[in-house]
Amino acid sequence: MAELAQAEGYAPRSLQIWRTLLNCLAFFFRIFLQIVRGTPSMTQVLSYIGLRRPLLDSSSPSFKPLPVVELPQRDSSPPTAPRICDNKDIDDDLSFEKLTVVLDLDETLVCAYETSSLPAIVRNQATEAGLKSFDLECISLDKECEGTPKVNYVTVFERPGLQEFLNQISEIADLVLFTAGLEGYARPLVDRIDVEKRFGLRLYRPSTISTEYREHVKDLSCLSKDLCRTVIVDNNPFSFLLQPLNGIPCIPFSAGQPFDEQLLEVLLPLLKHLSLQKDVRPVLYERFHMPEWFQKHGIPASDYKF
Structure with a gap:
């Protein structure tokens, strides 16, 4: 009687193990089908793992x-x-x-930073990576002490392919x-x-x-x-x-x-x-x-x- 009870206790565990194995096989089979149908591009892979933001x-x-x-x-x-x-x-x-x-314009076609507050390392890394940039003088609504318009100095980076x-x-x-x-x-x-x-x-x-x-x-x-x-x-x-x-x-x-x-x-x-x-x-x-x-x-x- 004890042996029968023990056997009945093991049966569900054995069934659960087989189901787990079958699920694993089915999972790897789906991956195999994806590879056969076409390996995803690097862009898609980055999108899957969250390194690429949506619109x-x-x-x-x-x-x-x-x-x-x-x-x-x-x-x-x-x-x-x-x-x-x-x-x-x-x-x-x-x-x-x-x-x-x-x-x-801003953050769509270009991005601009106040030149004095832009770290040199950011500018250098962006330039070395191929981003086109230029420095710009622009007139502000603020006034100098003498009443003349204040000039702001900004660094502008063009979006790639602009x-x-x-x-x-x-x-x-x-x-x-x-x-x-x-x-x-x-x-x-x-x-x-x-x-x-x-x-x-x-x-x-x-x-x-x-x-x-x-x-x-x-x-x-x-x-x-x-x-x-x-x-x-x-x-x-x-x-x-x-x-x-x-x-x-x-x-x-x-x-x-x-x-x-x-x-x-x-x-x-x-x-x-x-x-x-x-x-x-x-x-x-x-x-x-x-x-x-x-x-x-x-x-x-x-x-x-x-």
């Missing part, structure tokens, strides 16, 4: 990070995406207006610079990075508006009443809370990211894809779900139309 905080369940992949040259909007613009004057031969791309990005985008879109920075700072900076005058329009802090939720919001209605073919790229998504369906959030850029590839590997393919769409908003809604993201941050949806 926005992926903790928001409604937000879908943009993968670093080339998009198809032409694709119809998903059936679940909202249909916003029904322009009957637009036919199917892609004869529609040029895309308007609104670009933020010039190639602007060259390619300017061929397929009208470029607008929209920054919350003051003109005395931003104007000479943009003069340095845009010698070819690729920006057709520059907008500074006075063009932003204040809302009950955030200051320095960029209202795209100052550019056009019809925003079917307008997008805004900004590292601060609250900048486009008035038009969440037109916004593309991007990773903030700093001097500590010399191998950043957002401009050429992430934003450029997306903007090329959007340049072929009659209405960019269904595509951006399906990819980012920005209205829901704003709602989760306590900001109700703006007056947009589905």
Whole structure:
């Protein structure tokens, strides 16, 4: 009787051990299938282990990070995406207006530091890693003791691929610079990075508006009443809370990211894809779900139309 009880006590343990072994075999079999189907790239591996940040905080369940992949040259909007613009004057031969791309400046295209407070080791490491930089004098709103305008000295780092990005985008879109920075700072900076005058329009802090939720919001209605073919790229998504369906959030850029590839590997393919769409908003809604993201941050949806 004791032997029988002992045998009954061992049977479940033995079964559990076999189940554990089978689960381990199944796990390794799935890994083998992944290898057979195609080994992931180094970029994907870094993304898996958390060394690569998404375009926005992926903790928001409604937000879908943009993968670093080339998009198809032409694709119809998903059936679940909202249909916003029904322009009957637009036919199917892609004869529609040029895309308007609104670009933020600081932490999107460049990053700037007060020269006197920038550690030499940071400058040297960024330069050795290949980041292009330049020193700049800009006029401040502050005054010297004598009443003359104060001059600030800043060091500016260009985001990797900036010039190639602007060259390619300017061929397929009208470029607008929209920054919350003051003109005395931003104007000479943009003069340095845009010698070819690729920006057709520059907008500074006075063009932003204040809302009950955030200051320095960029209202795209100052550019056009019809925003079917307008997008805004900004590292601060609250900048486009008035038009969440037109916004593309991007990773903030700093001097500590010399191998950043957002401009050429992430934003450029997306903007090329959007340049072929009659209405960019269904595509951006399906990819980012920005209205829901704003709602989760306590900001109700703006007056947009589905």
